[in-house]
Amino acid sequence: MSDDFYASMRAFTSFDQVRDPSVFAVAPADWHVVIADIQGSTKAIAEGRYKDVNMIGGGCIAAVLNALKTLNPPGAEIPYVFGGDGATFAVPDRALAATRDALLGVSGMARDDFGLRLRVGAVPVKDLRAAGAELRVARLALSEGNAIAMFEGGAVEQADGLLKAEEEGAQYRFSIPEGAPEPTADLQGLSCRWEPLAARNGAMVSMLIRALDETEDGRRKTYGEVIDRLADILGRDMAAARPITAGNMRFKWIPKGLRMEARLTRGEGSFLRRYLHLVFESLIQLFLEKFDGKAGGYDAPAYREELRANSDFRRFDDILRFVLDCDPSQATRIEEILSSIRAEGRIAYGIHKADHALMTCLVFSLEQRQHVHFVDGGNGGFTSAAVPLKAQLKEGGL
Numbered sequence: 001m002s003d004d005f006y007a008s009m010r011a012f013t014s015f016d017q018v019r020d021p022s023v024f025a026v027a028p029a030d031w032h033v034v035i036a037d038i039q040g041s042t043k044a045i046a047e048g049r050y051k052d053v054n055m056i057g058g059g060c061i062a063a064v065l066n067a068l069k070t071l072n073p074p075g076a077e078i079p080y081v082f083g084g085d086g087a088t089f090a091v092p093d094r095a096l097a098a099t100r101d102a103l104l105g106v107s108g109m110a111r112d113d114f115g116l117r118l119r120v121g122a123v124p125v126k127d128l129r130a131a132g133a134e135l136r137v138a139r140l141a142l143s144e145g146n147a148i149a150m151f152e153g154g155a156v157e158q159a160d161g162l163l164k165a166e167e168e169g170a171q172y173r174f175s176i177p178e179g180a181p182e183p184t185a186d187l188q189g190l191s192c193r194w195e196p197l198a199a200r201n202g203a204m205v206s207m208l209i210r211a212l213d214e215t216e217d218g219r220r221k222t223y224g225e226v227i228d229r230l231a232d233i234l235g236r237d238m239a240a241a242r243p244i245t246a247g248n249m250r251f252k253w254i255p256k257g258l259r260m261e262a263r264l265t266r267g268e269g270s271f272l273r274r275y276l277h278l279v280f281e282s283l284i285q286l287f288l289e290k291f292d293g294k295a296g297g298y299d300a301p302a303y304r305e306e307l308r309a310n311s312d313f314r315r316f317d318d319i320l321r322f323v324l325d326c327d328p329s330q331a332t333r334i335e336e337i338l339s340s341i342r343a344e345g346r347i348a349y350g351i352h353k354a355d356h357a358l359m360t361c362l363v364f365s366l367e368q369r370q371h372v373h374f375v376d377g378g379n380g381g382f383t384s385a386a387v388p389l390k391a392q393l394k395e396g397g398l
Contacts, residue, residue: 002028003076003092006149011141014237018150018316019224021216024136026153029126030093033135033159036060036103037086038110039117042387045380049114050358051257053085053383054376055192056110056118058360059264060087060103061374063185065364067102068095079137079149081156081317082360082374084382086118088156088317090137090149096122100176105185107178113263121163121175125155133158142310146372151317153216187264189364192257193282195250196356196378197243201327204243204357206377206385209320209338209349210393222346223320229337230322233330241324243357243375244308253286254279297366306369311359313375319389321382323357323375342392350389354378 005028012023038044041053061080064087068075075095081088091099100122107118125135134153141147159174166175197204209226211219234241255261262275287293288300315321326334331353338349356378363371376382 002030003094005031005076005092006079006090006137006139007077009137009139011139011147013141015140015314016224016227016231016237018138018140019220019227021220023138024150024152025138027090027125027135027137028092029129031090031125031135032093032096032122033125033128033155034089034091034096034099034103034120034122035086035156035159035163036106036118036120037083039119041085041383044116045383050376050378050380051192051260052114052116054358054360054374055190055257055260055264056106056114056116057082057084057086058362058374059106059109059185059187059190060118062187062190062362063102063106064089064091064099065362066186066188067098071095071098079139079151081149081151081315082312084376088151090125090135090151101183102185104176104178105183106187108182109185109264111178119163119175121159121166123159123162123174128155128158131158142312142372143306143369145368145370146310148312148315148372150315154318156317184268186267188267189362190261190265191361191363192261193251193255193285193361194359195252195256196358197248197375198356199325199354200245200248201241201325201330203326203328203331203353203355204377205322205324205326205331205334206352206354206381207320207322207324207334207338207349208382208385208389209347210318210389211347213346222341223316226320226338226341226347230334233333233337234324234326238314238322238324241326241330242308242311243313243323243325244311244359244373245325246304246308249304249307251286251289253283255282258282303366306371307361307373310371311373311375323377323381325357348389348392350385350387350392352377352379352381352384354381357381
């Protein structure tokens with residue numbers, strides 16, 4: 001059954017396996033690539049609205065996953081990739097309407113509560129395949145019961161290009177225009193309580209790396225080389241450069257992001273009531289964190305360890321995406337390596353440095369240890385790194 005495509009996939013466990021074609025599987029023809037991203041995110045970042053952008057991106061994922069739970073029978077597990085200013089999904093045909101409504105709900109919240117526009121669109125895999133692209137999906141296990149997806153084959157880029165073309169031509173074959181009233185989105189599980197993650201080694205380096213080889217084998221080889229050369233600098237699996245460590249996780253009361261969390265997770269209820277509930281809940285969390293306590297499903301030491309394991313500081317969706325905590329020497333060597341590969345015409349890349357990273361959390365079940373944490377570099381992270389990447393791609397005539 002095609003609904004079980006992603007759930008039945010065997011997960012791989014080491015990120016460097018992303019170069020191995022055998023970990024990827026071709027998506028069924030009756031699935032769809034769904035894209036949601038904030039229009040004008042670069043401008044919002046320039047205005048200092050980093051957390052607004054990240055929370056709406058994470059909110060897209062929370063809304064879709066919650067919506068699929070309400071299907072009868074419940075919707076299949078789906079792959080998704082967090083992009084910093086949005087998210088990309090692959091969904092079966094049966095889940096498309098629920099996914100669309102969830103994202104339109106987030107779009108209304110983004111517009112009404114934050115003054116931001118969320119672009120939403122869906123393109124059938126069969127149409128992308130007819131255009132010469134393919135959607136292949138891999139499943140990276142972070143810990144037991146928690147996984148994130150990887151995409152390759154050009155389908156995501158092709159879908160994004162089709163949606164952008166519709167924006168310019170004002171045609172709506174794949175784009176999903178805003179409507180009024182939008183459905184109410186359920187963003188339960190979305191959380192924003194930890195302080196910014198201070199760089200321990202020198203700088204949080206956000207990187208976007210796109211291979212330009214004409215063949216898929218060539219692109220895989222280039223990505224493998226980049227991963228290997230980064231590992232030479234940062235160590236196997238880049239573990240030493242993880243942006244989340246025991247030393248930089250800080251919880252303060254009242255969390256700065258609590259008002260935003262209340263606005264996004266209030267549903268149809270009162271903002272004030274939701275905010276006061278979160279204030280009380282976070283006060284309990286403060287004491288548990290301070291004294292390494294345990295209450296209900298929350299075990300502070302275990303949760304912190306799981307949180308570090310369940311962070312997605314490395315991603316792949318036909319572009320390598322990293323947030324790495326590097327010392328000055330490491331950052332310099334990385335830039336030199338990427339510059340040299342760029343000079344050979346094999347990659348385009350963008351780098352952005354900050355003194356901290358931001359974390360957006362999805363916490364669905366503490367008892368079952370189901371929680372994933374999205375990491376983006378501070379001061380714009382991936383959105384800022386995309387600016388030089390796009391400039392290089394334009395230079396290359398792409």
